[in-house]
Amino acid sequence: MPFATARTVSLHGAVGHLIDVQSDVSPGQPGLTMVGRPDATLNEARDRCRMAIINSGLVWPTTKRITILLSPADLLKSGTHFDLAIAVSVLAADGRIPKPHLTGTAFVGELTLDGNLRSVTGVLPMVLAAAERGIGRVFVPEPQAGEAAMVPGMEVLGMRSLAQVVAQLRGDEVPEAPPVAPMSGARLLSWRGDERLEETDMSDLLGLADVRFAVEVAAAGSHHLLLSGPKGAGKTSVAERIPGILPDLTRTESLELTALHSLAGILDPGQGMVVRPPYTAPHHDASKASLIGGGRGQVRPGEVSRAHGGVLFLDEFPLFRSDVIEALRQPLESGDVTIARQEESVTLPARAMVVLACNPCPCGRFSVDPGTNGCNCRSPQLRDYRNKVTGPVADRVDIVRNLVPLGRADRGDRFTVPESSAAIRERVAAARLRQAERYAGESWGLNGHAPGPVLRERWPLPEPAQRVIDDEVYSGRLSRRGGTRVHRLAWTVADLRRLQGPGVEEVAVALRLRTGDPLLIGMLERAS
Amino acid sequence: MTAAEADRLARVALARITEPGHVRLLDLVSDSGAEVVHARLLDHPEIGRRLSAVEPERELAAAAKIGLRFVVPGDDEWPPVLDDLRTAEPVQERGGVPIGLWVRGPVRLDEVGGSLAVVGARTATTYGTDLAADLAATVGEAGRAIVSGAAFGIDFAAHRGAVAVEAPTVAVLACGADRVYPQAHHQMIDHIAAEGAVVSETVPGGAPMRIRFLSRNRIIAALSAGTVVIEAALRSGALNTANWAGRLNRTLMGVPGPVTSASSAGVHQLIRTGAATLVTSGEEALELLGASGEHVLDIPRGKDRPRDGLSHLQRQVLDAVPVARGAPSVSVARVAGLPAEEVHTTLLGLEVRGMVELDGDDGWRLAALAHD
Numbered sequence: 006m007p008f009a010t011a012r013t014v015s016l017h018g019a020v021g022h023l024i025d026v027q028s029d030v031s032p033g034q035p036g037l038t039m040v041g042r043p044d045a046t047l048n049e050a051r052d053r054c055r056m057a058i059i060n061s062g063l064v065w066p067t068t069k070r071i072t073i074l075l076s077p078a079d080l081l082k083s084g085t086h087f088d089l090a091i092a093v094s095v096l097a098a099d100g101r102i103p104k105p106h107l108t109g110t111a112f113v114g115e116l117t118l119d120g121n122l123r124s125v126t127g128v129l130p131m132v133l134a135a136a137e138r139g140i141g142r143v144f145v146p147e148p149q150a151g152e153a154a155m156v157p158g159m160e161v162l163g164m165r166s167l168a169q170v171v172a173q174l175r176g177d178e179v180p181e182a183p184p185v186a187p188m189s190g191a192r193l194l195s196w197r198g199d200e201r202l203e204e205t206d207m208s209d210l211l212g213l214a215d216v217r218f219a220v221e222v223a224a225a226g227s228h229h230l231l232l233s234g235p236k237g238a239g240k241t242s243v244a245e246r247i248p249g250i251l252p253d254l255t256r257t258e259s260l261e262l263t264a265l266h267s268l269a270g271i272l273d274p275g276q277g278m279v280v281r282p283p284y285t286a287p288h289h290d291a292s293k294a295s296l297i298g299g300g301r302g303q304v305r306p307g308e309v310s311r312a313h314g315g316v317l318f319l320d321e322f323p324l325f326r327s328d329v330i331e332a333l334r335q336p337l338e339s340g341d342v343t344i345a346r347q348e349e350s351v352t353l354p355a356r357a358m359v360v361l362a363c364n365p366c367p368c369g370r371f372s373v374d375p376g377t378n379g380c381n382c383r384s385p386q387l388r389d390y391r392n393k394v395t396g397p398v399a400d401r402v403d404i405v406r407n408l409v410p411l412g413r414a415d416r417g418d419r420f421t422v423p424e425s426s427a428a429i430r431e432r433v434a435a436a437r438l439r440q441a442e443r444y445a446g447e448s449w450g451l452n453g454h455a456p457g458p459v460l461r462e463r464w465p466l467p468e469p470a471q472r473v474i475d476d477e478v479y480s481g482r483l484s485r486r487g488g489t490r491v492h493r494l495a496w497t498v499a500d501l502r503r504l505q506g507p508g509v510e511e512v513a514v515a516l517r518l519r520t521g522d523p524l525l526i527g528m529l530e531r532a533s
Numbered sequence: 534m535t536a537a538e539a540d541r542l543a544r545v546a547l548a549r550i551t552e553p554g555h556v557r558l559l560d561l562v563s564d565s566g567a568e569v570v571h572a573r574l575l576d577h578p579e580i581g582r583r584l585s586a587v588e589p590e591r592e593l594a595a596a597a598k599i600g601l602r603f604v605v606p607g608d609d610e611w612p613p614v615l616d617d618l619r620t621a622e623p624v625q626e627r628g629g630v631p632i633g634l635w636v637r638g639p640v641r642l643d644e645v646g647g648s649l650a651v652v653g654a655r656t657a658t659t660y661g662t663d664l665a666a667d668l669a670a671t672v673g674e675a676g677r678a679i680v681s682g683a684a685f686g687i688d689f690a691a692h693r694g695a696v697a698v699e700a701p702t703v704a705v706l707a708c709g710a711d712r713v714y715p716q717a718h719h720q721m722i723d724h725i726a727a728e729g730a731v732v733s734e735t736v737p738g739g740a741p742m743r744i745r746f747l748s749r750n751r752i753i754a755a756l757s758a759g760t761v762v763i764e765a766a767l768r769s770g771a772l773n774t775a776n777w778a779g780r781l782n783r784t785l786m787g788v789p790g791p792v793t794s795a796s797s798a799g800v801h802q803l804i805r806t807g808a809a810t811l812v813t814s815g816e817e818a819l820e821l822l823g824a825s826g827e828h829v830l831d832i833p834r835g836k837d838r839p840r841d842g843l844s845h846l847q848r849q850v851l852d853a854v855p856v857a858r859g860a861p862s863v864s865v866a867r868v869a870g871l872p873a874e875e876v877h878t879t880l881l882g883l884e885v886r887g888m889v890e891l892d893g894d895d896g897w898r899l900a901a902l903a904h905d
Contacts, residue, residue, distance in 0.1 A: 214662075409663060412663060412694075413671070414666030415666070416697065418666075420696070420721055523658035524658060524659050525658050525796070
């Protein structure tokens with residue numbers, strides 16, 4: 006029977022579908038038909054595969070009728086990584102490769118006309134999906150072998166050319182081939198600032214006792230944070246030190262983030278799995294697609310997803326375009342992004358801690374002291390700016406802090422030794438552990454992600470503590486949603502203080518964190 | 534033994550058997566002298582027994598060993614400002630010129646005249662402590678000492694601010710000057726003992742009992758030329774210090790907070806009743822502390838705007854000039870409701886000032902300068 010099946014994976018966001026590439030090579034009018042909803046890039050695969058096979062010194066069945074079906078046929082397919090599976094499937098159908106050798110195996114890779122393999126993005130999520138569907142062996146381009154090998158129990162064969170793949174499948178001696186170039190964009194992107202961030206530490210920051218505490222709470226419970234203050238008050242310095250006080254990613258987060266980096270094509274193959282929380286800081290000119298994700302063909306994860314498990318810092322966030330800010334609402338609330346496109350909608354994980362920063366005015370030179378006030382913003386601009394600051398996105402933030410520029414007393418302070426990131430990280434990790442134990446078996450593990458109704462139902466506050474919140478809500482100083490945020494925050498404060506649960510004191514701290522009121526200094530004490 | 538030595542020994546003994554701020558005894562000592570009071574009290578059956586049990590020479594020697602000195606009226610180091618306490622009304626039955634002050638540290642009390650007391654809530658907010666530290670640093674940099682009570686919150690921040698700019702700072706304690714209270718501040722108090730002065734009316738070894746904070750507060754107020762209160766709730770001990778500052782005719786100042794903040798309600802009350810003057814920075818405190826004409830600040834006002842210097846007529850015409858598309862002076866005159874001739878002349882004047890410009894042949898419109 007002139008018929009064979011090779012497997013590959015089609016990605017829709019971070020979800021992979023196992024695809025059967027079935028080829029039929031029979032007598033008839035010579036020609037090639039490919040069916041099963043290929044898009045334009047995939048349609049070009051016919052030419053790439055034909056030339057790759059011929060130029061590899063293998064035989065293309067020129068005189069026969071070739072039919073290729075990508076099944077399931079109703080799924081729209083896109084990408085260049087189908088090439089290898091198509092070529093293998095045609096060769097097997099033509100009897101050039103023993104068919105039994107294709108079972109339990111998937112093929113991922115783009116082909117060049119000379120028959121060499123090229124790197125593709127998204128190998129990790131593809132291999133993950135393949136493993137879930139019972140595939141035990143994958144052929145991938147050599148640079149992605151390390152990435153594919155992160156999937157436990159998977160036999161990974163990193164290959165340089167089609168000829169090598171065929172020889173391997175036949176059990177022949179594997180021929181030499183030039184090495185495959187790694188993805189072009191990768192190095193440039195991953196280089197950006199990572200090294201600089203590793204050198205920053207919370208102990209570099211003088212003063213800011215209030216903000217240091219708030220940031221610790223935010224990190225412990227993964228609460229979104231708004232930092233407001235004039236230029237030079239230290240908003241960016243604080244934000245870029247937050248990843249340093251976060252513990253390593255959990256195994257799931259690590260796999261998810263590595264898969265997202267793979268999709269984005271920024272995975273450094275030398276580094277293995279991404280274990281440290283990421284930090285991204287898109288500029289306020291960023292488009293919606295770059296922030297949320299999108300693009301044509303295969304979906305590229307946006308900055309929100311690339312910060313999954315880490316910190317997304319939006320400096321001067323009122324200057325971001327309104328549609329971009331609006332689009333942030335979903336990831337802020339639910340921890341994922343849905344990218345709706347013509348044919349499909351794709352959901353990617355995007356559970357980042359969002360840190361928003363804003364100035365007192367658009368120009369950032371405002372000061373209450375007339376001597377240093379350089380603000381020349383007009384009142385409509387100011388109104389617009391402040392509306393954005395108090396708009397729906399800011400309402401989804403748990404913690405609001407106002408920063409003031411460092412005073413001369415902080416510079417010469419001899420009695421406060423700023424704590425190191427490592428010391429803070431230890432407390433954050435301990436508080437996260439308490440939460441993980443409490444929420445074992447739930448779909449979330451941190452207070453910042455706990456759904457309000459469930460929290461109220463199963464982890465309520467003691468009566469007097471709840472009354473403090475209710476009083477604020479009834480008097481109109483706090484919205485209902487704000488009340489839920491205070492509830493979540495109170496749990497995190499209690500977890501940091503190693504208490505069984507929050508009481509009036511913890512709610513008082515949470516209320517101040519939420520409303521932007523300065524903390525009482527007694528509240529800053531840490532559990533030791 | 535000289536008279537001064539006898540007086541000092543009598544004071545050591547008297548201090549040992551009384552609570553700080555005992556008005557009746559202190560007034561007696563101020564009026565009749567310590568030795569006379571000491572001799573009279575020796576005759577008292579119960580007090581006399583306690584008094585005779587005190588060994589003042591040994592106390593002084595023991596104190597000297599740990600770097601403590603006893604400063605009494607008549608000493609060179611005795612700050613005359615403390616004598617103001619003699620005529621001040623008592624507060625909660627406490628008052629009077631102290632019998633003497635136990636002092637630890639290189640700063641001499643007679644050299645801290647013109648100092649500023651910075652006091653406030655122990656349960657302060659970070660807003661308050663940041664302000665206190667900054668204000669203390671500013672005043673300290675101007676060469677004035679900072680006096681406070683080494684307590685949590687505002688006190689600690691005030692000392693911290695002074696130390697940051699290496700200004701002299703004085704901590705007046707409610708416990709003995711050889712002790713440290715609160716314990717959490719031992720590093721700060723040790724530093725002040727090494728670089729500034731730790732002062733107490735309470736005898737060495739004395740515990741920080743509640744009642745002693747009230748008498749302590751009067752020393753803080755009396756030692757300083759002015760007191761600034763930063764964050765005090767309605768029942769704060771800092772208000773007691775403020776009360777003393779008022780009775781001693783010292784400059785009393787208050788730093789406001791948000792009107793919704795309970796932590797600042799006491800300060801707001803002081804300002805509202807006219808007891809304290811509102812200050813928002815160290816510079817403003819310096820202005821009030823200084824002699825007339827010293828540290829005078831410009832009255833802060835908003836930035837000058839180009840329209841500021843215009844006459845009423847000029848403003849009236851300017852308001853009628855269109856922003857984008859020019860209009861002839863006749864139509865400007867109609868909008869302004871003024872005679873065309875007058876408007877034309879005024880427009881020429883405004884053009885010279887750069888407030889209006891000609892928009893081609895269409896007429897007058899506002900120049901960029903007038904948009905502000």
